[in-house]
Structures are given as structure tokens and as C-alpha cells.
Amino acid sequence: QVHLVESGGGLVQAGGSLRVSCAVSGGTLNRYGMGWFRQAPGKEREFVGTIDWRRGTTFYPDSMKGRVTISRDNARNTMFLQMNSLKPEDTAVYYCAADLHGFGSTNFGSYEYWGQGIQVTVSS
Helix, strand or coil, rough: CEEEECCEEEEEEECCCCCEEEEEECCCHHHHHEEEECCCCCCCCCCEEEECCCCCCEEEECCCCEEEEEEECCCCCCEEEECCCCCCHEEEEEEEEEECCCCCCCCCCHHHEEEECCCEEEEE
């Protein structure tokens, strides 16, 4: 059983930065791909990026490149999502997720475990 808990969300002004954390417990992290997704009201869940826990390799969709960075701290079993140059349209609930089959999926259906989500609101 893998347990994920997000923290660090909140309200930020447009143009600002925010870092969201995901504390991970259980499982064998070095085998997993970890991902971030977000979902705004009335919209589908959107892929933000993914990281191979063992290698630290990351992948982002074109829409996120240059504005988000995913990293992890092995010692703390924590993953981070650093977001810069935030826009009001980045307002959403952000979720971290674990893909037990490994790194690389952009499809939320591939992820077996999810955090409860955390609200990020960007004011204009």
C-alpha cells in the first residue's frame, strides 16, 4: 500500500511561485514513476509531469515546460512540484500519484495510488 500526502498549496498572486510537496510512504519507490496532475473545476484531469524515482529523470508536457520542475528527496521520500510564473489558469487541485509499473506515463489511468489533492489558487 502506497500512501501519498500533498502539502504546500495555497493562494499566490499571478507571476509568483509555489512549491507543492508530496510525502510518500509504503511501497518500493525506486521502482515507481511518480506524477503530478491537476484538475480545475469543470475540466478533465491534466498531466503536469512525471519523474522516475530511481533515476530522477523527468518528463513534462509542452504546456508545462519551462514553468514547472519536479524533483524528489530520497532521504525524505518526498516529491516536489515547483511552479513558477503562475497564471490564474493554473488554479486547480493538484494531485500526486504513483505508477507502480515505472516511469513515463502521461495517462492518469496508469497511476494506481493518489494523494487527496491540494488546492492551488492563483489570483490575478
